[in-house]
Amino acid sequence: MLNLETRMEVLGVTVFQDADQPSRFYHLPLPPHITLERGQPLFDLFSYRKGGEAGHDVAGGFLNMVVDVGLGGLKPRLEGRLKEQYGDDVTLAPVPYTRGTARVIGLGEDSGAGATDGGTAPSAPAAPQGPRFVEHILGAGQPSLDGDNRAIFSFSLSEDGAAFMMGVLSGAVNARPVGVIYTLEYVGLLPAYDLEISIDFKSSYEYARSRFTLSTLLFRADIDNIVEHLKQEQHIRIRETARTLALSDPAAIRERQNRIDTLVKDLATGALFQPSLTPGEPKVRGETITAADPTVAVPATTGTVPGTVGAALQHGPSAAVAAGMGAMLAGREHTEPEVGATGPAGPGGAASTGTGATGGTGPAGTTGSAPESAGDVWNRLGRPQAAYVLKNIRQEEQRTVTYNLSQVSAQAQSIAPQNFIQFLSSEHDLRDHLHVVDLNHPFFARINLNVNAQGVDFAAEGVVQLTVQLRYGRRPDGSAPKDTAEVILRSSADSKEFTFFADSAQTQWYEYKLIADYRSGFGIGLKDARVESGWIRTEARSLAVHPGWLGRVLPVTLQLAPSLPADVAEVHAVVRYTNADRQIDDSAQITLSPQHRSELLHLRLAGADEQFQVTPTVFYTGGSSEALPTLHLPNPGAGEPGDVVVVDAPRGGQLNGDVIMLDPLGELQSVVVDTEFSQDGHVLDSRSLDLSTPGKRELFSVRLARHDQPAQMRYRERRVFKDGGLDTGDWQEPGTPNLVVGIPAQGVLTVAVRYLGPSPSQLGLSALLLDLAYRDPAGDPRFDQSDALLVTDDPQTFTQDWKVRLPSRQARTYTWKLTLLAQDGTETSTDVRTDTRDQLILRPPPR
Incomplete structure (x- = not known):
């Protein structure tokens, strides 16, 4: 790994030496520049244009480039300089980068806006006004991080952007319209600290002995205080032999100082003190005292502490614990006036200095409470978790000891090389790297077609599908067709676009074949399931086919x-x-x-x-x-x-009629009416009508063979009663084809019979018998009706109805007679009485 302390500048390049291999060197990047490959710059400017239909012309361009931050031709010279100083074994390589990004700016755009690591992002316009030169910027958001750290970028240029770049590069060789910004991170070794710590054991020990005994318990807070005093009195001296870290960050400065302070305290603690107290079992002078169980209750950390312990607490937690121990060992504790001392704020107690405490005595005659143990004091102080006592240093150990300490750590560094790029080194480069393309090339001429079934009702035409086959052009060897295609249409909304590249003769026509597949069994006439046409030549660019072309x-x-x-x-x-x-x-x-x-x-x-x-x-x-x-x-x-x-049906003679069934008392299940129609002695029609709904009208119609001759009709009734009886009438000729069958009546008389009195048995009667009778005033026997109603002890017989069919709605006269049937078998009857009332009230006569 490179050593950051070996930074040097050679030929304007920053170089580091390896921490483990002195002959290995690393160099930082140069400003970004166009990559050269075989002496040629790796960039190309492509400009294109295409004419045609107004509003559909296009123009624009692409700018592709490769950039790097390598040394290029400077590397051999740099290696030579290093070999002169460090020997022929010197090797030179780029700094190994851990992370990096590369972005481009130019023409009012910034590729870094909205980009993600390792991805591409659309360009973000930095200049909101004026023409838009760049449509998109594509490129590696992360460079190669190896070798020369190459990065590639591609600009999609608008028509104005392509014209701008062509003008700039044609007018000035050294123009720099595009800038590149790298951000690279690497790691190197750098000392965290380099210290010389001297501890004067003799003066430090004498300072501690002047304040404490060998058995004095000291907590971490006490030791921190002692070390600070020793540093202030120069008994402990700290000297930084080198400071190599950058201390511009306040947090870094504080962290570094805390590490040094902790290191000095650890050295002083190990040199002057030894551990003595284990939480829950402090040991002093060979006596073991057990403190309270820490899991039972958390002691109060604030408030007043009575007695000598409270007074000693003002000098630190160690003095308070010692006072408690002394009072317990002496077997006494005198209560003294309360003092306003407070307990420590947490584990470790408060920093203090003091001597070992003994139990104090209170005023004469005062009787104290039970002695407070050191464990109680430890609980009261918040249970400090570590304690020490002063070492007994022998004379030969009373000397000055110097510690030389150093530490090296890996430090992350970053660098951001940036530069505006010069594309051309000479005017001749532009000729090799500027490319103008006309998109209206005959090689790409197209025949664009649309095939559809617009206006075809596939269901009405009985067509399952229409198949359209296409063929176009000749191949370079003269064979045909050059292109073929096919589309299947199954609804009027189906449509498909086709594109054929024109052949060498720029042929504008093509041929098609239409095939129709019909549903099986559709219609009458032709039964061919598939019908197809021959090949048809056309130049139509929109081909709307129809099955009617085939049949x-x-x-x-x-x-x-x-x-x-x-x-x-x-x-x-x-x-x-x-x-x-x-x-x-x-x-x-x-x-x-x-x-x-x-x-x-x-x-x-x-x-x-x-x-x-x-x-x-x-x-x-x-x-x-x-x-x-x-x-x-x-x-x-x-x-x-x-x-x-x-x-339509021809108009002619016919006999129309209807039949209505009557059943006023609900006696019938149905009535079957047999009819027969004849003309000129020949029976034209005979039928039977079954009627089961009273009042429902059933129509019939009979077409006559001859329009100039009258027709004869006869019928008979077959009445089926609900009690299973059958009454078959005679054939008869009606005077009208409008028949009324069933049980005739113009109305119904309903007589409600009500018995008022005690039960017949209470009167010595077996029952009361009521005889009812109705006769047609005109003498029609079909309306003669009678009935007998019996009243017994059953309450349901006290109320009964009697219904009578009326030949006329005004003929409502009936007769009745009441007979008393005694329990001894005798009978007594009233006279026959005539009545027209709808309600008949019966009362037993006095006996």
Whole structure:
């Protein structure tokens, strides 16, 4: 490692000698400069420009350079000088650097702003006004740290920056537009201190004996005080034979002085004192005294201490401990007036000087408390952790001893060589290092293409994907194509850019092939899953392809007419396409209904002007059907479009009717109505309608075969009761197609029967029997109804309802009779009574 004390200047270069190898030398760097390699400066200025479309022209440049801080041609001369002084074995090398950075400034930029170690950073503009010369600065933030310490930088220049550099270098060889700043760190050896410490044992010992006995306990604070006194009295002398550290840093000065002070105290302590006290077990004059357990309680460090101990504490912690020991050994302790002494602030006690203390006596007649032990005093003083006693130095040891101490340490040093760089050494260098490039080189001429499927509805066209193949140009050997490419498009948003470099003939056209892949089973007509074109030549730079270029896909919408008759159940339309040349005969049937009134169908036609056929068949709700004439579409002559086909049913005679079920008392489960329709002796339609919801209207419609002949209708009812009964009526011809079936009634009379009285058994009755009857005033037996209600001891029989179907809502008269059934078997009845009330109250007659 280099020795910093051997610094010397040789030929203007700072040189150090190695600490271990005297023949090895190290040199500091020279100011930064352009690196020379084979006599040529390592820098290049590249300027470029490119014309073209207005607003798209570009211009700028790059400045690349390599710098170092090596000696270059000065190194042989420097080695020669050193060999003259130190011999032929001298070797010279750069100082080994531990860390370093390199940055450039110039043209209003600083590469160090925002840069990180070892990385590159965008240039930070130092001059906010004026043109911007530098766009970016790229380079090594850390130099090589070896050899000549090379660093490389590359400037990305704007158009103004490139013009500036070209002008500067062309106008002045010695121009220095760019500066380089290195920051390098290295380590060398330097003495930390070089001391001569003399201790006069005789005078130091006499000074200590004049103040202490051999058994006096001394703490570290006491010894620090004693050493300071010995230094002041010149019994201990310190002399620095050399001071080599830079002491400009106050912290460094304090640290160095503290190390020297500590060293002197350690030497004096070992020479004059010996350890005596172990914490918890102080030993004095052969007597062992155990102090209190330090883990039990922390003693108070402030406050007043009574007795002789308190008085001795004013002379230092050692005097207080000695006083406590003496009082304990004497077996007494007289209480004395309190003094205002305070305990030490922490371990080690307060610095003091004093003699060994003995126990003091108090006033006559005073009886003291139990003696205070040295351990108690040690606890009270904050438990000092080390104690010493004065050595017994023999006469032959009473001499002056001189210690020579020195220490060497590694010290970090730094240096910041910097310089503005001269690029050229002569005018001829500019010709070799200035390069002007025109970017409009024919070698880089391009054919830029865009291929897309804009406007293509892939779902409507039945296309899964479109493939576009491209080929362009001729190779230098005459073979073709020079370039090929392909793109697959699956949506109208798909698009891709292509670039072909122009061939030697600067050909502007290219060729493409379009391939369409269709969904399996899509539409009717052509069934080819893949259709492709031949190679097509074009100069279009934006190629928007479409599957219609390969064949016609005709979307046809079939729909029902808005005014379609209500009895139309479905319409079946058969769409057919034929092409004899391609041997195609394909068809599909589309089913339309009032719930599904339109449907889209795709036709893949082989030719642009071909027709297709539509044959509709109408199916009516009555079960009949009717085939309509075949349509040939497109039919431009008739004004019929080919993409929309409207299907209508012919207007004709039909019989429409409805059926309503009545069940006022909820007796029926359902009613099945059998119907039969005929015309001119031929049955046109027969059907059965199953009705289970009272009041719900069920429609029917029957299309007649002939519009000029009347139709006949007959029906019968099959009533299914909830109790399982079945009542089948006779066939009958209605006067109107609007039928009412079930159990007829215009209204319902509900009579609420309420019994008021005690339980029948309390009256000696088994029950009360109420007979109710209703007769149609017009004599219609269908409305004759009767019932009997029984009232027993069961409370639920006290309230009952009776419901009657009415032939007319005004005919509400009924009759009733009450019969009392006695427990002895006898019966008593009231007269038959006529009533119209909705509520009938029963009371038992008195017996």
